Amino acid sequence: MDSVRRIALLGVLIGLVFGVNFLYVGLDFRSYPSTDEIIGDQRAVNGHEVFVFEEVELIDHDRQRITIVLEDEYFAGLGLGGVELETRDQHELTVFLANASVIGTIEDGSYLQIHGTLRDDSTVIDAQSVIVEHQHKGDWVYSYGISLIGAFIALLFFFRHWKITRTGFVLRRDA
């Protein structure tokens, strides 16, 4: 394949990648209202089953409930720190845990998966199941840290066998 065709094909594939992402976001895979739908029309989704991923804002151990805040963000501009996002809208929810199966230990700032039912004009989730995905900051540090090690190993293996040239990746002579 000559280089013009190759570049053209690369362009087409990159375009298709964006196309797939636009198409995918419009599809409804889980049959639960999205975060934006919950924030946007709380009455319409009242009584619906929900499945949300969210960070714990507040824990009330005595009453077995937690508070989470759903946020709808938008692109606010480019700043010194890169892309800046701002919160367009937010919605506070109380999650009742009394009847829920909880896997893991919930702490302030824990990142949870919550499955339950919305009630009281979607201000409350009666949780059926809660999974603590990242219990604390250390879990995030671990996830990202070990992922970087994984990426380093993959790149090390790859460049032991391949090298970059102006025309693309070619085998190393000594590989």
Add this chain to the structure above:
Amino acid sequence: MAEWFSHVLFAYAIGTVLSWTVSWLTPRWIAVMMIGALLPDINRLDLVLPAELITSLVGVEYAWTGLHTLAGVVLLSGIGALLFAQPTTQQRAFIALLGGAVSHMIIDLPQRYADGHMLLSTYAFPLPLARPPTPGWYVTPDRWVAALALLTALVVFSLNHYFQHQTPLLEKP
């Protein structure tokens, strides 16, 4: 999803075991497969190029999550394969990248989800598959997953080393 350390080592183990029967799957292609195992998580581009930025530029809702799907990894494997210089290597690069990416999604499937179901319908996009129940084996920060991946990779490495260096009895003088 599992973290990248586990994905890369499982891809190494799967590639090495496959190489016992697939003659062209040499270490150079296993290395490509290990890179392929990272492809579905290119959706992390969201951290540097947020979907909200693209949404505001084009006026249509956008998300990078479509990359963590069958359609997404087929396209990404195609892009990756075209980065190889020789046409003869592009075909194998595509297969190796796609193999690594698919291994990533298979390993992601039995994760724990609060609604009790796998994300098969999203990963299989555009294939219209349902969401079967998940065995719920792990969540991303579970340390044992990386330990198992490391152990598996070491066992496979040792077996591979043994197979490569043993001389068949009948050929011995």
